[in-house]
Amino acid sequence: MSMDHNTMFTELHPRRRPGAPASQDTVRQLAVIRSLLRSISPTAAAEAPSAATVEPAGRHALFTLEAMAARKTWARALSSEARAMVISHLNRAEVLGPMRTFARAPPDAAIAGIAGDFPHAAPVLDWLKEHMALARCCPGQELSFPPVLLNGPAGTGKTALSMRLAAAIGTHHRTIDMSTLHASFSVVGLDAGYSTARPGLIWDALQNACMSPVILLDELDKSPRDAREDPAAFLYQLLEPSSAHRFEDAALGLAVDASKILWIATCNDMSRIDPPILSRFMAFDVPLPDAHQMPAVVRSIQRELLNTAPWANAFEGEIPDEVLNLFAGIAPRLVHQVLRGAYASAAQAGRRQLCAKDIRVPPKASRTRPIGFLHA
């Protein structure tokens, strides 16, 4: 509470006794001000209920001030180190305030650009377009969609697609590499009883003006599990909107609304995901691009390569069609390597444009047969 600020207003503007009726002068001034605000901007006179309903951007409470006050009271009883950590995080959230915005539906052109670069992911992009159209039906264009699972063979561009989607949605995004996640406390926090206690990734992602961050769960099917601990167990709560509505970080214990998080997961084998978790996702297949789709994929990868490579100016931007046809059947991940090798070959030959002999597809690595008993 800013005492200076409140004192300043109190001195200049004596406070009315609580419950006392407003003076005639106050009533007349307020009527004039509301009328003025309406004439200046239809949304400016926001106190009137009718105007409040036309507020352009919807804002929602991430937590309640009562819960915040209760957690601060609880934190004061903690040991000094934990107390400092908990109170500093709670203070930071309080400074940001409980009211946050939603992600807004991006323009169709943004999704159309992604669809051009990922023609083999048309079903998921069409489905997202439908949800964006639905979001545009509400005044704040608040975007929400069920958790999405992109399933497909390795190297088809699932992770790249999910990153592009997160960037198009326009909110901040975080990535959780499920293949290396051995414990969930880095995601949902470590209890304040431990000396190394700190809030997790979910709490950090929500400490922003927007309460709809995009969280990418990479390699969901490769989450290491054992009998004692399932690092992906936090998904049971967070992927279910009704329970995510009151998510509590283990370190801070403040109930926050995590139901607006936008989840995008990738996997290579859906059968290795727990059925209860799988049932929470809307799953889409992202296959290898076919021969017709491949040129668009190659061009998008080449564009990205030339945008980042320091030697890009030494080559012409366009790839001849006969060269593009040679990429058929190659996984998009491999296209990057092949293209880089092709440019190296062209540089060696002193050319500014790629030709067919520059394209050298590396042989597939042979997999050794596993040692052990063969299953029938």
Place this chain on the structure above:
Amino acid sequence: MTTVISKQRTQDESSHSPFVQSIHTLSHRAGDLPPGWRPVLHGALVALRAIDCPARAHIRLTSPRIADLSLDVGSTAPDASIDGILRRVRVRTACTCERCGRSGTLRHMDRKIQVMCAECAAPRLLQHWIRTFMQQMTDTVESNAPVTYRYDQLPFQLRPMIPAHAWSMTGGTCKGAPDASVSLFEMLVYQRRFEAVGDALECMITAADLE
């Protein structure tokens, strides 16, 4: 014809007593006064004209001046009737809006105190509080301390600019809830709205002052 009449009027005025001449002078100087106070002065001049008599012919009225937040007109000699009329000017202007002539009260405007009615004061007070509040927010945001603005401690002129749901979602109801509050971060979201309304009021008030 017009020339004849104006000449005749000039001759009449020159033949008038100093008292009547000072009444004429006062009526000519009324244009320099705040527009809301001119009818008060005109009414007083009509009353003074009505009590003109040879006994008061030597009395002169002084130029009007604004003193103690009211219009003060003096006279060169004491006279109960004239003093009464002039006192009434002082008393009435002290509670008459300078801008429109409606009933008004003393108000702390930006750096000065003026008599204004609610209708004329509201935009100016709103502009004043927007300026003060924006400056205060700018100073506070650097302190990085948790700040909340309580409903009952915020100038009531600013309250209509904050959406009802911002109050209601933070622990109270919008109207008459002293415990309702809005955080600094929430206020910063409405900063552009404050700026836009402040700019529009600036233009509106400047145009009104020029009229």
